Amino acid sequence: MNTVILNDTLAMIDKLKTVCANYGLANDSSEYKIITESFLYKYLNDRMLYEFTKLPEFDGCEGTMAIEERYRGLDDTARDMLQLELGTTAIVRPEWMVSSLHNRQNVDDFARQFDEALLGIAQDNIEVYSVKAGTEAITLFQGVSRFIVEENKRNGFCAALVNALSDFSFADAFSQGYDFFSQVFEYLIKDYNKDSGSYGEYFTPHAIANIMARILAPAGDRNVTVYDPAAGSGTLVLALAHQIGERDCTTYTQDRSQKANEFMRLNLILNGLVGSLANVVHDDTLVSPRHLGADGKSLKRFDYIVSNPPFKCDFSDTRDTLASEKYAQRFWAGVPNVPAKKPEKMAIYLMFIQHILYSLKPGGKAAIVVPTGFLTAKSKIELAIRTRMIEKGMLRGVISMPSNIFANTGTNVSILFLDSSKRYDHALLVDASKLGTKEKVGKNQRTVLSGEEIERIVTVFNNAEEQDDFSVLADYKAIAEKRYSFSAGQYFEVKIEYVDLTPAEFQTEVAERMAKLRDLWSEGDCLQQEIEERMKAVRLA
Structure with missing residues (x-):
């Protein structure tokens, strides 16, 4: 460059x-x-x-x-x-x-x-x-x-x-090319995309976008569609389009934020995807999805879906509408309740996960950023969604990212990778939470992954490689037994270190440890006696 x-x-x-x-x-x-x-x-x-x-x-x-x-x-x-x-x-x-x-x-x-x-x-x-x-x-x-x-x-x-x-x-x-204009775009909007947690205005770091794209389409693809239902400024779809090849894919996006859609349009223009501008929609994806199938009524299905949806947002105005019979097929796992005192804490990301599953073509692939708490949550909707992913054999794996990978939110995040092109019977669970170095971004701290760390994550995932305390292949049966937990830590093998000893060495080791215990007991008896004498003195006084 x-x-x-x-x-x-x-x-x-x-x-x-x-x-x-x-x-x-x-x-x-x-x-x-x-x-x-x-x-x-x-x-x-x-x-x-x-x-x-x-x-x-x-x-x-x-x-x-x-x-x-x-x-x-x-x-x-x-x-x-x-x-x-x-x-x-x-x-x-x-x-x-x-x-x-x-x-x-x-x-x-x-x-x-x-x-x-x-x-x-x-x-x-x-x-x-x-x-x-x-x-x-x-x-x-x-x-x-x-x-x-x-x-x-x-x-x-x-x-x-x-x-x-x-x-x-x-x-x-x-x-x-793309690497140049992605940097220009990020610099251009860095001061204007700060509405942490607002619908459609998360800024997805390029490291995450890069990892998602390289895992979803490691060898590119031909003549495919790419979709993001909460596109924000378009970082994810643009990274995936570049990985696939801009001429080999058509992107589709929707977001209800006007600012986000303006950024999205600019991003497409800068990166040579002008032909996809007609597919940029400014509207509420959940209530009014605008990308329709050939019949003009059913929802369009896509080859690839990437999304970093808003995790929590006030949808109290439309919550009951989304829970009505009209939307029951799309939101089959249910609609979360609006917290009475804090409506902005509604777990709206659960709706987007369901929408993505519904919008995926048979044989399609998806990558979704979720709060790490989703991986083990026991509530009805979360559990139903994770169960469906296992029962359909479509969970390829999960990567749990380091804390503060986003500069504007402290929420720990993980990435779900779904693939309905074949039925899986196991998933690769990766715990990358210990990677990265901290750097100051404005008033906040952000965790930054090095190039080597990104390569490690991508290589391990694409090769379905197990590494001690980093990645594990979890059998679907084991996942079901653990209440459909997607957390890698629950499947790591517990290792107990031991040292070979001769009988004589063992007896010596036992004797030494028993001697230490006797010393500790004796010291404890002295302390107990001292405490009792002091308490007695206090009572007499």
């Missing part, structure tokens, strides 16, 4: 954040929209210009300025042809290019022109780049000047954004 290009990209993001800070919007709820819209606008602008270099219409053009001038000189018919040639690459009209706006930044109504450019680009590309929100659509951009309350400062604000964008080019970044 080219670290110079990476550092330049991160520096551009920092400049955008500085502009927001200078105009009083640092840590404002609107900041993430301004940063992500500006960043994406620049990315799409530069991507279009980069794709132009591959077309015969731009032969002989040396450098970006020459390409832009050639583009400005084309008539409407030629520009329409370009759109056909570029396919899913977004089209930015000549007057809306970054360079064009940069040249007009001193006009009296520049803020209006900047917003019109963003809104116009969104409208021109709505068929490919919008996100479904129920039956409506969320377009690519909504404009940014509205977040500056004082109208007389809007022109300067928008000009400052354009200047930050003009100093940078993505041209050299497009060949860098």
Whole structure:
């Protein structure tokens, strides 16, 4: 990876954040929209210009300025042809290019022109780049000047954004690939994805995403579907799509968080999965799953499902609806109750596990992040779900991760790996809780896995390898006997160390230990006598 290009990209993001800070919007709820819209606008602008270099219409053009001038000189018919040639690459009209706006930044109504450019680009590309929100659509951009309350400062604000964008080019970044853009994306949103525990806004560390992807599809796959019903910013589906091969899979996601869906769309665009944008849905997965089968009524089933669902969340408004007969087939194990005093503690992840099992194709595979407490919980719903996994022969294994693997939650987590492509009679249970090193992330501590530790986890799991106090192959019968516990520690062999002794050595060892015991008894008798004398003295006093 080219670290110079990476550092330049991160520096551009920092400049955008500085502009927001200078105009009083640092840590404002609107900041993430301004940063992500500006960043994406620049990315799409530069991507279009980069794709132009591959077309015969731009032969002989040396450098970006020459390409832009050639583009400005084309008539409407030629520009329409370009759109056909570029396919899913977004089209930015000549007057809306970054360079064009940069040249007009001193006009009296520049803020209006900047917003019109963003809104116009969104409208021109709505068929490919919008996100479904129920039956409506969320377009690519909504404009940014509205977040500056004082109208007389809007022109300067928008000009400052354009200047930050003009100093940078993505041209050299497009060949860098997934590893590059995953780092850029994580840096871009790291300050805006802090709502720990909120629906759809967990940030899944790349180490976990990497482990899940490499275990689910170690050799890739062909022409498959990948789904996450609580996708958040898309870390898991993107990692798996990269492992499978971006051209060999189509991703489907849903999340009821608008912010998460905006991040998801950005992530797909950066990583070359524009064709999957139509499958990004902003809606409540449990109540209104929007990915349907060919009949338009039944739920679509998927080859791969990955998810880090919200563990606990207030679903009191829809709990009774989900418990009704209409949803009984999907939520066969039951619906958890809403805690009376703390509705936000409802164990909503149990609903997502059931939804995932229902949405998995015959022969499909899944990986689900769950609270480690789920592995041994004795409550009705948890026990029913674990029992079903064993009875269906689909539990491939479990990995229990170190504490604080997430910087924004102290909940211990484990990963369930399910595989219905064959019937298993045993599962590999891995206890990786002792791995990793602690590092400070803001005010919190996070456990970070080294590359070697990640390799160990993946290799041991994919090879179904047993290692002392780390991994064990648990027979399904043994699992059933232990109340369907998925905790590795309950299946490790208890080892008792012993030393070979001759009869004479044994007698000597016994004599020495008995002597020590007699000394301890004698010392105890002296202490007891001393205590009794002191108590007697206290009574007499």
